[in-house]
Amino acid sequence: MADNNDNSSNNSNNPTLEFQTFHNVINGAIADTPGRYRRTVNPSTEKDNHDVPFSGPEDVDRAVEAAKKAAGTWSAVSWNERADRLQKFADAIEGIAGELAKLLTMELGKPPMWAGYEIATGIQWIRDFSQMSHPGEDIQDTQERKVTTRYLPLGVVVGIVPWNYPIQLACMKIAPALLTGNCFIWKPSPGSPYTSLKVAELAQRFFPAGVLQALSGDDDLGRWLTGHPGVDMVSFTGSTAVGKLVSQTCSKTLKRCTLELGGNDAAIICADVDPVAVGSKIGLFAFCNSGQICIAMKRVYVHESVYEAVLATVVGFVQSLKLGIEEDAFMGPVANEAQYNRIRALLTDIKTSGLTVAAGSTEPLSDRKGFFLVPTVIDNPPDDSRVVTEEQFGPVIPLLKWSDEQDVIRRANDTDAGLGASVWTRDMVQADRMARQLQAGNVWVNCHAEMQPSTPFSGHKQSGMGVEMGVDGLKSYCNVQSVYVKEA
Numbered sequence: 001m002a003d004n005n006d007n008s009s010n011n012s013n014n015p016t017l018e019f020q021t022f023h024n025v026i027n028g029a030i031a032d033t034p035g036r037y038r039r040t041v042n043p044s045t046e047k048d049n050h051d052v053p054f055s056g057p058e059d060v061d062r063a064v065e066a067a068k069k070a071a072g073t074w075s076a077v078s079w080n081e082r083a084d085r086l087q088k089f090a091d092a093i094e095g096i097a098g099e100l101a102k103l104l105t106m107e108l109g110k111p112p113m114w115a116g117y118e119i120a121t122g123i124q125w126i127r128d129f130s131q132m133s134h135p136g137e138d139i140q141d142t143q144e145r146k147v148t149t150r151y152l153p154l155g156v157v158v159g160i161v162p163w164n165y166p167i168q169l170a171c172m173k174i175a176p177a178l179l180t181g182n183c184f185i186w187k188p189s190p191g192s193p194y195t196s197l198k199v200a201e202l203a204q205r206f207f208p209a210g211v212l213q214a215l216s217g218d219d220d221l222g223r224w225l226t227g228h229p230g231v232d233m234v235s236f237t238g239s240t241a242v243g244k245l246v247s248q249t250c251s252k253t254l255k256r257c258t259l260e261l262g263g264n265d266a267a268i269i270c271a272d273v274d275p276v277a278v279g280s281k282i283g284l285f286a287f288c289n290s291g292q293i294c295i296a297m298k299r300v301y302v303h304e305s306v307y308e309a310v311l312a313t314v315v316g317f318v319q320s321l322k323l324g325i326e327e328d329a330f331m332g333p334v335a336n337e338a339q340y341n342r343i344r345a346l347l348t349d350i351k352t353s354g355l356t357v358a359a360g361s362t363e364p365l366s367d368r369k370g371f372f373l374v375p376t377v378i379d380n381p382p383d384d385s386r387v388v389t390e391e392q393f394g395p396v397i398p399l400l401k402w403s404d405e406q407d408v409i410r411r412a413n414d415t416d417a418g419l420g421a422s423v424w425t426r427d428m429v430q431a432d433r434m435a436r437q438l439q440a441g442n443v444w445v446n447c448h449a450e451m452q453p454s455t456p457f458s459g460h461k462q463s464g465m466g467v468e469m470g471v472d473g474l475k476s477y478c479n480v481q482s483v484y485v486k487e488a
Contacts, residue, residue, distance in 0.1 A: 017202060019099050022193065024053045024216060025200040027066035028209025033059065038218070040191060043109035043333040043340075044325050044370040052193045055217035057224050063213045064230040067156040067183035070210030075153045075181035082179050083130040089206045090126040093119070093199060100167065103195040108163065109332035109370065111325050114289055122171035128453040129175035135471050139482075146485045151478035153181030154256060155232040158225045160246070162238045163191035163335055164292040164393075170196060172468055173235045175453070178211065180477045182233075186214040187225055189238075191336045222246075229253055233477065236260070237294075240417075240462050247465065258466035258476050261459060263419025264298045264391045266412035267448060268402070268434060269310060270425035271303040278424050279313025285448045286314075286397040287321065287375045290331050292339070295420040295442065295449045297397060299388055301408050304401045311379060311399055315359040318375045333371040334394055340371035343394035346386060347376065350396075355381045358399070383411060391417065405434065413439045418460030422448040 023030035036054040041047070053059075074082075093100070101115035110118065140147040159173040166188055177184045188196035193216040200214030215221060222242075226234050226249040233256040236246045240261040250257040267285075269278055286297045302310045321330045334340040344364060351362040360376025378387050378398040387398045402408035412421060421440040423431050431445045441458040444450060451457055456470035467473050 017096060017099075017198060019103060019198065020050065022050055022052045022197045022216070023201070024055060024059060024063075025197065025204060025212075025214045026059065026063050027213070028204055030201060031059070031062075038190075038216075040107055040193070041337065042106055042370075043335055043337075044105075044372075046369050046371075049107060049194065052197065053216045055215045055221050059215055059217075060221070060224045060228060063185050063215055064156060064228050066210035067185055067213065068210075068230055070208055071153070071155045071183045074178075074183055074208060074211050077181070079134050079179070082181065085206045086126055086130045086175055086178060089203055090123045090130070092202055092205065093126075094123050096198075096202065097123070100195050100198065103198065104167070104192075105325050105332075107192050107194045108166075108335045109325060110289065111329040111332045112327050113330070114332070118165055118168045122167040125168070125171045125453050126175045129179055132179070132453070132471070132474065135474050135478075144486065148483050148485075150481045150483060151180065151475055152481055154477060154479055155182060156185065156230060157182045157233045157235060157477060158185045158187060158228075158231050160187045160222055160225070160234065160236045160238065161189060161196065163189035164289065164294075166192040166196050167199060169237050170199070172453075172457075173237075174212065176469075176474050177235070177477050178207070180474055182477055183211050184213070185225065185231070186212065187221060188214065188216060190216075190218050223249065226250055226255070226257075227252065231255060233257065235468070235477075243464075256466075256476070258468060259459075259464050260294070260457070260468055261419070261462065261464045262391050262393075262417055263294045263459065263463050264389075264415045264417040265295055265420040265422070265440070265448075266299045266301060266415075266438075267297045267422045267424065268408055268412060269300065269302040269306065270423070270427070270430060271305045272426045273306060273310075273424050275306050275309035276313050279310045280317050281424075281448070282310070282314050282397075282399075283317030283321075287318065287331055287395055290334055290373075291375075291395045291397070292335060292393055293449065294393075295451075296393075297422070297448060298391055299412070300397060300399045301402045301412060302399055304403050307380075307399070307401050311358060311377070314377055314397075314399065318359045318377055321375055323372055323374075331375060331395060334373060335371070337371060339394065340373070343373060343392065343396065346390070346392060346394070346396060347373075349386050350376075350378060350381075353381075353385060355379075355385060355387070360396075383414070389415070405430075409434060409437045413437075416462040419463035420444070420449065422446075 037051040104115035356379040358379040
């Protein structure tokens with residue numbers, strides 16, 4: 001692809017990125033919003049971060065116009081060339097991974113180990129997507145006729161990305177959208193715009209103007225983008241409540257939308273496990289990223305015969321965790337004040353309900369700045385308690401006893417959410433029997449929260465609509481076209 005708007009033919013003259021100023025990226029260039037800026041708060045220090053743009057409707061119009069202009073020429077670029085540009089983009093991200101990880105720590109309080117992990121995973125996902133093949137196929141090929149199915153780009157895609165994994169989850173959307181020939185407008189969360197804007201700025205070295213843009217703003221920005229008649233698809237990851245609003249807005253213009261929403265993942269621990277090994281895994285999958293993961297363990301059902309041993313291991317694991325943002329810290333603060341207050345309210349409910357705290361505390365830390373909370377384990381609460389029925393999305397986890405297999409399956413499925421679930425056992429016959437009954441889009445056996453671009457990721461019930469990742473995910477960014485050909 002070569003035209004006057006192609007910024008990607010030679011990146012040797014581009015200046016080095018700096019990490020003190022942050023801008024929108026519109027039509028291949030950084031774009032200011034004069035007089036309209038906002039700031040977030042560093043959750044580790046409660047001090048203000050840098051200024052970021054506060055986009056208005058006119059910025060949305062400019063970005064959509066640029067994307068529509070670029071869509072025709074970008075879709076004409078070959079699949080292999082689009083994949084090659086994505087690979088080079090991934091290499092460039094890797095080149096500044098250390099600086100990006102520092103930004104994640106600044107804006108979200110991720111300890112270095114988890115910040116680095118997020119950047120590395122996002123890079124790998126772009127590379128993995130770039131290895132995937134075009135999903136078109138031949139249906140019939142005879143002397144009488146040939147029937148083929150093509151998957152054509154939709155045009156302009158908006159990606160709305162949550163604050164908990166702003167780069168990793170953006171890469172899950174950007175790579176398949178661009179690979180299939182779409183142009184992409186990136187809307188990072190108001191709570192985590194900094195790293196996203198820098199990655200979008202970097203992208204201008206590899207993609208023509210208008211192909212990948214980014215706009216920072218508040219919740220109004222999301223409404224303007226999802227309601228814009230020039231947008232063809234919205235890919236949203238976030239809460240179920242907001243996802244319903246996105247779906248309603250998209251329906252007014254019959255936009256495609258993919259929704260990856262909240263979860264309340266159940267883990268079922270069977271009687272034959274090694275309590276020490278499994279207990280440590282529970283601690284890892286419940287408290288990494290301070291529990292702020294849509295597919296984190298949220299409810300852990302442990303067979304009564306091993307319950308006490310598993311609980312003791314989880315308690316020991318939690319008590320060994322280091323809080324902070326130092327190199328050796330495991331758990332940072334909750335990412336923003338709103339989420340901190342929400343979890344504080346849940347902890348207050350645990351206290352007033354008289355539930356048993358096996359580890360941690362229902363009280364805030366009084367001796368340090370920041371939105372830090374002690375990782376907390378609740379011992380066998382009632383099934384109807386808030387800590388069981390609600391998605392915590394923070395460093396709080398309930399462990400519950402079970403004895404009857406069908407009963408625990410019923411309890412695990414007793415939720416409007418259906419994003420993920422796991423079964424832990426040495427008996428693969430039992431594992432398969434239980435997994436088939438779990439009402440979740442992603443089921444893991446003796447592991448949890450694993451994802452890969454080659455495999456579809458979706459939610460059941462109110463945990464989502466549509467598919468990300470895998471061949472099905474590629475197709476979700478396309479219009480399907482069936483072609484019937486007969487000799488004249």
